[in-house]
Amino acid sequence: xxxxxxxxxxxxxxxxxxxxxxxxxxxxxxxxxxxxxxxxxxxxxxxxxxxxxxxxxxxxxxxxxxxxxxxxxxxxxxxxxxxxxxxxxxxxxxxxxxxxxxxxxxxxxxxxxxxxxxxxxxxxxxxxxxxxxxxxxxxxxxxxxxxxxxxxxxxxxxxxxxxxxxxxxxxxxxxxxxxxxxxxxxxxxxxxxxxxxxxxxxxxxxxxxxxxxxxxxxxxxxxxxxxxxxxxxxxxxxxxxxxxxxxxxxxxxxxxxxxxxxxxxxxxxxxxxxxxxxxxxxxxxxxxxxxxxxxxxxxxxxxxxxxxxxxxxxxxxxxxxxxxxxxxxxxxxxxxxxxxxxxxx
Amino acid sequence: xxxxxxxxxxxxxxxxxxxxxxxxxxxxxxxxxxxxxxxxxxxxxxxxxxxxxxxxxxxxxxxxxxxxxxxxxxxxxxxxxxxxxxxxxxxxxxxxxxxxxxxxxxxxxxxxxxxxxxxxxxxxxxxxxxxxxxxxxxxxxxxxxxxxxxxxxxxxxxxxxxxxxxxxxxxxxxxxxxxxxxxxxxxxxxxxxxxxxxxxxxxxxxxxxxxxxxxxxxxxxxxxxxxxxxxxxxxxxxxxxxxxxxxxxxxxxxxxxxxxxxxxxxxxxxxxxxxxxxxxxxxxxxxxxxxxxxxxxxxxxxxxxxxxxxxxxxxxxxxxxxxxxxxxxxxxxxxxxxxxxxxxx
Numbered sequence: 001x002x003x004x005x006x007x008x009x010x011x012x013x014x015x016x017x018x019x020x021x022x023x024x025x026x027x028x029x030x031x032x033x034x035x036x037x038x039x040x041x042x043x044x045x046x047x048x049x050x051x052x053x054x055x056x057x058x059x060x061x062x063x064x065x066x067x068x069x070x071x072x073x074x075x076x077x078x079x080x081x082x083x084x085x086x087x088x089x090x091x092x093x094x095x096x097x098x099x100x101x102x103x104x105x106x107x108x109x110x111x112x113x114x115x116x117x118x119x120x121x122x123x124x125x126x127x128x129x130x131x132x133x134x135x136x137x138x139x140x141x142x143x144x145x146x147x148x149x150x151x152x153x154x155x156x157x158x159x160x161x162x163x164x165x166x167x168x169x170x171x172x173x174x175x176x177x178x179x180x181x182x183x184x185x186x187x188x189x190x191x192x193x194x195x196x197x198x199x200x201x202x203x204x205x206x207x208x209x210x211x212x213x214x215x216x217x218x219x220x221x222x223x224x225x226x227x228x229x230x231x232x233x234x235x236x237x238x239x240x241x242x243x244x245x246x247x248x249x250x251x252x253x254x255x256x257x258x259x260x261x262x263x264x265x266x267x268x269x270x271x272x273x274x275x276x277x278x279x280x281x282x283x284x285x286x287x288x289x290x291x292x293x294x295x296x297x298x299x300x301x302x303x304x305x306x307x308x309x310x311x312x313x314x315x316x317x318x319x320x321x322x323x324x325x326x327x328x329x330x331x332x333x334x335x336x337x338x339x340x341x342x343x344x345x
Numbered sequence: 346x347x348x349x350x351x352x353x354x355x356x357x358x359x360x361x362x363x364x365x366x367x368x369x370x371x372x373x374x375x376x377x378x379x380x381x382x383x384x385x386x387x388x389x390x391x392x393x394x395x396x397x398x399x400x401x402x403x404x405x406x407x408x409x410x411x412x413x414x415x416x417x418x419x420x421x422x423x424x425x426x427x428x429x430x431x432x433x434x435x436x437x438x439x440x441x442x443x444x445x446x447x448x449x450x451x452x453x454x455x456x457x458x459x460x461x462x463x464x465x466x467x468x469x470x471x472x473x474x475x476x477x478x479x480x481x482x483x484x485x486x487x488x489x490x491x492x493x494x495x496x497x498x499x500x501x502x503x504x505x506x507x508x509x510x511x512x513x514x515x516x517x518x519x520x521x522x523x524x525x526x527x528x529x530x531x532x533x534x535x536x537x538x539x540x541x542x543x544x545x546x547x548x549x550x551x552x553x554x555x556x557x558x559x560x561x562x563x564x565x566x567x568x569x570x571x572x573x574x575x576x577x578x579x580x581x582x583x584x585x586x587x588x589x590x591x592x593x594x595x596x597x598x599x600x601x602x603x604x605x606x607x608x609x610x611x612x613x614x615x616x617x618x619x620x621x622x623x624x625x626x627x628x629x630x631x632x633x634x635x636x637x638x639x640x641x642x643x644x645x646x647x648x649x650x651x652x653x654x655x656x657x658x659x660x661x662x663x664x665x666x667x668x669x670x671x672x673x674x675x676x677x678x679x680x681x682x683x684x685x686x687x688x689x690x
Contacts, residue, residue: 044390045390049389050395052474096398130398137404141403143488145397147397155387250383
């Protein structure tokens with residue numbers, strides 16, 4: 001929450017607030033014909049296909065304002081939607097932004113939220129084209145819808161994975177989950193002792209992963225450059241296990257992934273050790289990674305091995321083989337949507 | 346809220362609930378290539394332009410579940426978005442539906458909400474293509490985004506009204522506001538005395554107007570049939586005054602409307618009398634009418650006079666004339682966004 005001058009939202013009213021927050025918004029995309037200011041935005045994609053995704057974020061469920069700056073929240077709220085469009089192998093083009101807010105928020109709070117939102121949109125070349133601003137009796141609610149585009153031949157669904165395809169994941173996993181654990185711990189310390197200062201030194205990466213995730217535009221551009229189209233793709237929001245199971249279920253296939261191949265940053269490993277958590281569980285089920293999980297034909301094995309920041313973690317199998325994790329000791333365990341290793345600890 | 350068997354949502358979980366609610370959804374529009382089940386829906390409008398509008402409804406602010414059946418809420422939540430697309434002279438084609446709900450809701454509640462939603466979509470030939478279902482710590486939050494289409498030459502903005510244009514309004518005004526007052530009164534009575542039965546006889550119309558509004562698809566079809574395109578249009582959600590001021594501001598014009606021309610149903614008039622409210626105030630500022638307010642060239646005066654259910658209420662003027670209401674006694678009062686007559690009572 002904003003710490004300096006706090007201007008009551010009632011001073012502007014709903015229309016005034018919307019105008020204040022959106023007056024500097026400039027449209028960047030030729031597909032955006034008309035943005036904020038009418039009953040609906042007007043877009044035109046011509047021969048391209050239109051992609052639509054939406055997310056609803058609720059205070060206390062998806063974010064805790066004790067440790068989430070509103071600027072970061074705005075950035076992340078946009079980013080998680082861009083991530084869904086990239087997961088279709090498309091480009092995000094427009095968003096609508098609806099906010100319900102209670103009286104404890106001031107205009108400066110909303111400015112910070114919009115600053116984060118606009119920064120995310122600048123990085124990804126997205127136009128803010130509409131939305132709704134309204135009152136809430138209790139917490140903050142944020143609903144963002146993102147519209148993107150892709151050539152018909154480019155769209156990648158979850159249902160195209162085939163036997164022997166390689167399973168690839170970008171970046172590393174489990175860091176956002178560890179960042180969340182760290183912030184929850186420091187919050188508890190802070191609430192017990194107001195003099196306590198949080199100790200975040202050396203933990204910047206995992207904090208950034210939870211507070212300011214970055215959707216993988218670069219990977220989609222890499223696919224274009226290399227002329228490669230994945231057979232199936234999803235973004236990792238619920239956790240690798242859960243999202244890989246979506247691909248397998250929708251493609252009607254099984255999979256084998258290897259525990260030793262899971263990409264994990266050293267800060268994630270250090271924190272898991274500190275919290276006495278099983279590191280593989282964090283990587284498999286942590287969620288909120290916003291990395292891309294995709295499958296490509298086996299014939300691309302050599303090619304993909306040379307791509308920086310992309311790890312082959314296993315392969316697709318026939319459906320009767322099930323969805324398996326091959327542990328370091330060679331044992332095979334069935335992948336569950338969440339928490340299976342936690343149970344075995 | 347559902348009164349019979351109540352099934353805990355935890356029995357299905359998030360993915361299970363979504364699957365349960367959406368399994369019977371069938372796509373109707375050829376423009377909808379892929380609906381629920383991936384990271385984003387896939388649409389294609391070709392040469393048509395794409396329209397996007399969104400609304401966020403919060404429990405306690407936009408609706409009161411004491412007197413709003415969830416089935417009606419679902420119907421209305423969809424309808425208010427369709428109304429925005431019609432107000433652009435377009436056709437709604439798809440919606441995404443996000444819901445945040447607390448533990449006090451059961452699966453049957455959500456089924457009723459979806460029943461209403463699907464009924465609205467059937468009436469208006471709209472596909473449900475995605476959404477988000479999540480938890481809320483307190484009340485119910487509903488966010489709907491509607492996507493529509495229109496030929497480039499058909500889109501009607503708020504900014505095209507010209508001097509001497511006729512100002513027209515569909516249906517009648519103020520009824521939803523009176524319906525709301527009635528329900529609030531009966532709620533207060535009920536809370537004071539649990540034996541009291543609400544008395545709604547002869548008041549069905551105003552109740553239907555607030556609980557189950559109908560977006561004016563028929564008017565858009567009439568425009569097509571007659572080959573007529575309004576110069577400006579908006580749907581009346583905030584109240585005639587407020588919405589007419591949007592048209593005038595964005596078109597850079599003034600207006601004169603006539604109190605005696607305001608279309609008002611007799612049930613609205615009876616209730617206003619009963620509540621000692623100024624009837625014109627209710628019609629001008631009540632809001633939630635979801636009627637269409639539009640302007641057409643003066644040359645169409647004879648034509649529009651023959652259209653059933655459409656009333657010419659005044660005309661556009663030069664901007665220096667201001668935005669005026671001509672009262673029954675001939676006095677002119679400046680239109681305000683809300684409550685100006687209330688102040689003078």
